Amino acid sequence: MTLRGVVVDVSDPKTVSTQYGESELVEVTLRPDRGRGEPTTVTLWNKWTETAEYLEPGMELSVTDPEEREYRGEQQFSTTGDSMVVVEPDFLVDVTDVRSWVQCPRMYYLNKIGGVPNAYPVVKGTIVHEVFGDLLRGRDLDESIDERVDEAGLELGLLGRSAGEVREEVRRNAAAIEGWLQQGTLTDEDRAADAVDNSERDYGPAESEWRSEMTLVSETYGLKGRADAVRRGMPVELKTGKNTKREPRFHDKVQATCYALILGERRGDPPDTGTLLYTKNAAVERTEESGDLSPAKEFSIGSGFLKFVLRSRNALAAMEHDASVPTGYEADAKCEYCFEQDTCMAVSGRLGQESKAGQVGSPIPEEEREYFDRVYQSIERERRAVHREYAKLWEQTPEERADDDRALVELEPTERRELDGGTWELRARGTGAVSKIREGDLVLASDGDPIRGEAELARVERLGGDEDDGDQPEIVVTADEPVELRRIDVYPSEISADRMLTALHDAVLTQSPAEKDVLFGRREPEFEADVAR
Structure with missing residues (x-):
């Protein structure tokens, strides 16, 4: 059973004594049936009270596997050990955005408005991911590298990178992938299935198969994404950086665990193991680095971690309910170690935003800040319309x-x-x-x-x-x-909203004052005289 409704009221947190000791609870009043039903109360226990901290009337809330009881003639509900609580379930949060949010909510915001830069690590990462998928499909390594580098030729040319240099670097990263896959890409049963005539083959993935670039959408948890790979029902994520510790990085584990949550919805139970593959570990000389240089790092996925990533997703969805701007105080990120600190401080200073990292620079004129805020809100309303289209896939x-x-x-x-x-x-x-x-x-x-x-x-x-x-x-x-x-x-796409946000960011924050004077009507545009042909 799933209880779902529009939030009417949220009580203050309470601490009560139970047979298991002291516990925290919050009572939330909902109107089921999209707000058309009679009000009912659901009690959120323990860690789910964190979700109640940012719940507001008008938001939608979903609770899976609640306990139902009658109290003074009224049906009431409460979370159980198996319950999952979802804020704004129709707002499909991208898994990579949950990862960014856990790193720092301000980083999520900066990535959203700034877009993906044409930087070499980004382009190289895309090539390595494409090669990974090709290897899973049994393609020759050199053939794959040649084609994928050629496809990225324009971006690499703009970055001043030669094809030969990039091929060699991608090949060093791919060595980690190829070596790991040689440990057992497919079982004998998989190979036998591949040999069956197409007309007879079962194209659904068996538990022992690999699936590359698997598209995953969750109607229950409000998540979507494209897993790098799924092996025997377990998520595998590829990272082109290095990690010399035994454990995967925490935010990388968050990303893989989000995919585990969606896979669990599709297959009954979530997988209990995830894998991170750090390809640069294979390109590092052991004389240069100490620590664990094995590329593949597995980690355990328990119910506590699954619930943590869902609460993180809920915090992001609640902020996006009214397109609020995060400050960075929502998380435990340490600004002094962040490579985005300077950008964060500059954007905060220019737009007059509160930021945990602080502010630098002078604010842009109030007229321009109001324009930025107004257009930002409009674009985010457009994004929510796209999310409503996603929901129609199952509604x-x-x-x-x-x-x-x-x-x-x-x-x-x-x-x-x-x-x-x-x-x-x-x-x-x-x-x-x-x-x-x-x-x-x-x-x-x-x-x-x-x-x-x-x-x-x-x-x-x-x-x-x-x-x-x-x-x-x-x-x-x-x-x-x-x-x-x-x-x-x-397939609903947010690419228009993403590009409009990037255009807004560039127009207001990166253009010269003279160019912005024309945009904001402070002067008429001037044109050069016709040049004789």
């Missing part, structure tokens, strides 16, 4: 999705074919229905259930053609992993 029936032109359903799989490079071409017969999906779109291809079934991000290559039967057009998509193609859905 609407397949027929409702099709009627809204957001999906093509009841497809009949006809063929799967592995392409050069290890990706897959999936074909199916359609019903002749139309939708907003177009050739070239990125979609969610699934076996009929994009959330709890098997689903992969796919690119639409073809939606029928002149030679097709008009009533049953052929649909062709390509994906990293094979699925039984019975449905494709419009």
Whole structure:
């Protein structure tokens, strides 16, 4: 059972004596059925009282596996040892954002408004991740490196990096991946399954299989992300840095544990082990570094850690409820050790924001700060609209999705074919229905259930053609992993909101005063005279 409703009231925390000793509790009054039901009370016990600290009326709250009892004629609920509490469950928080939030809420905010820089560590990390996926699909290492470096040629050229230099560095990182995989990538049963004719093969992942770049969405916990890999049901995350300690870094464990939480929702019980693969460990000479240089580092995942990452996710979702700006005091981060400290202080100073790191510089004019705040709020409202589209993936029936032109359903799989490079071409017969999906779109291809079934991000290559039967057009998509193609859905994307935030940041915080004078109407633009051709 799951209790879900709109928060009406939150009591002050109380400490009470129980048979197990003193415990803290908070009583929350909810209106179930999206606020249409009669008020009911749910008691949050112990660590879940932390979640109540940032609950506000109007937010949605979900409690799984609550204990139900009747008190003075009223049905009341309380959390149990198995309960999970979720704030704003329809706001799908990206797993990497939970990782950033645990590092420091200000870092999460700075990453959000500043965008991903065209920096070499970022580009190299993307290449290594692509090579990792290729190796899992059985591709030749050198062939993969050559292709992936060529694909990133423009970014590398802008950074002044030569292809040969990058290939060699990626190869040193990939050595960690290849060596680890040689310990047992696939079992004999997996290899036998691969040998079966395509028409007979079961394309759902067996417990012993690898899955690379697995798309995961949780309707229960309000999380989404793309796990680097899943091995025997356990998350594997790739990091291109080094870590000479025996334990994975804490925030890296947080990321992998978020994926474990989603996998547990899909498969009944969450995995009890996660793995972090630090590829740079293999590129370090043992004479240069001491400590544990083994690339793969496993860690245990217990219920306490699962609940911690969910509480962290809740804190982020609560802040985003009204698009508040974090100060950094929400976490235990130490600013003096943070590589973003200077940026954090500069942004805080320019925008007049409170920050744990402090402020430097003079604030921009009040007119510009008001503009920044107003447009920031508007963009975040747009983001919430995207999240409502995500929720429709599980709230609407397949027929409702099709009627809204957001999906093509009841497809009949006809063929799967592995392409050069290890990706897959999936074909199916359609019903002749139309939708907003177009050739070239990125979609969610699934076996009929994009959330709890098997689903992969796919690119639409073809939606029928002149030679097709008009009533049953052929649909062709390509994906990293094979699925039984019975449905494709419009995949909601936040990329527009992300890019608008980055544009806002650059326009207000990085442009010269002369350029901003035109933007804010303080002077008319000036144009150079026509130059004779």
